[in-house]
Amino acid sequence: xxxxxxxxxxxxxxxxxxxxxxxxxxxxxxxxxxxxxxxxxxxxxxxxxxxxxxxxxxxxxxxxxxxxxxxxxxxxxxxxxxxxxxxxxxxxxxxxxxxxxxxxxxxxxxxxxxxxxxxxxxxxxxxxxxxxxxxxxxxxxxxxxxxxxxxxxxxxxxxxxxxxxxxxxxxxxxxxxxxxxxxxxxxxxxxx
Numbered sequence: 715x716x717x718x719x720x721x722x723x724x725x726x727x728x729x730x731x732x733x734x735x736x737x738x739x740x741x742x743x744x745x746x747x748x749x750x751x752x753x754x755x756x757x758x759x760x761x762x763x764x765x766x767x768x769x770x771x772x773x774x775x776x777x778x779x780x781x782x783x784x785x786x787x788x789x790x791x792x793x794x795x796x797x798x799x800x801x802x803x804x805x806x807x808x809x810x811x812x813x814x815x816x817x818x819x820x821x822x823x824x825x826x827x828x829x830x831x832x833x834x835x836x837x838x839x840x841x842x843x844x845x846x847x848x849x850x851x852x853x854x855x856x857x858x859x860x861x862x863x864x865x866x867x868x869x870x871x872x873x874x875x876x877x878x879x880x881x882x883x884x885x886x887x888x889x890x891x892x893x894x895x896x897x898x899x900x901x902x903x904x905x906x
Contacts, residue, residue, distance in 0.1 A: 717860045718875070719820055725853060726816045729846035730781060730809040737803055738774035745771060764802075766794050773799055781810055808842055825865040832858070 745761060752759035761769040768776060777799045780792040788796060800807035815835050822828040836855065839847045854861060881901065 715860050716863045717857055719864055722854060722861055723817055723820070725850045726813050726847070727782065729844070729850040730806075730813045731778065732846045733809045733844060734774055734777065734781065734803075734806055737806065738771065741770045741774060745769075764798050766791070766798055768795070768798070770802065773802070777806075781806075781813075784814060805844065809844055809847065812839060812842060812844075812847060820864070822865065825862050828865050829858075829862060832862075 745759075748761075749759040761771070763769060764773060766773075773795065777795055780788055780796055783792075785793070785796070800810075812835070815838065819828050819831045819835065822831060832854075836851060839851045884901065884904065885897075
């Protein structure tokens with residue numbers, strides 16, 4: 715059995731995004747407190763504006779998609795935003811680098827090299843002490859044999875995912891299935 719690369723990488727990406735979102739909630743709470751305090755003093759709250767024109771809240775919201783890309787694929791604005799983000803939140807930079815390192819494991823051509831690189835990544839994650847990465851690491855470690863099967867002949871379950879999507883689309887067009895036997899016959903005629 716092969717666990718699809720997409721789902722494994724997605725798990726690590728979610729760990730990184732969780733860190734970004736948790737910082738965003740902290741900033742929102744802090745800003746709400748500053749607004750309340752300013753209101754009590756009869757002043758207008760003016761949030762701190764960063765070098766690129768974003769507030770901290772905007773920076774954390776607008777940096778979502780740049781964290782999905784390698785640095786080489788960033789636009790000039792994204793590169794500027796990332797520099798500010800990583801300066802303000804070094805833990806996000808650490809999480810970003812952990813994610814890139816994990817994704818690079820899939821560039822290996824042999825199972826042994828991938829396992830060696832995974833073990834190095836595992837050690838780095840354990841030293842980083844980022845909770846959600848440890849959760850992702852535990853999940854990946856538990857299923858490691860099935861994940862490493864990808865490297866035997868670089869198979870994914872993309873075909874099965876695609877076929878499943880077609881079945882769902884076909885079923886949605888029927889607006890409900892009352893006769894399962896007839897539905898299966900139609901599926902066979904259409905996709906066999």
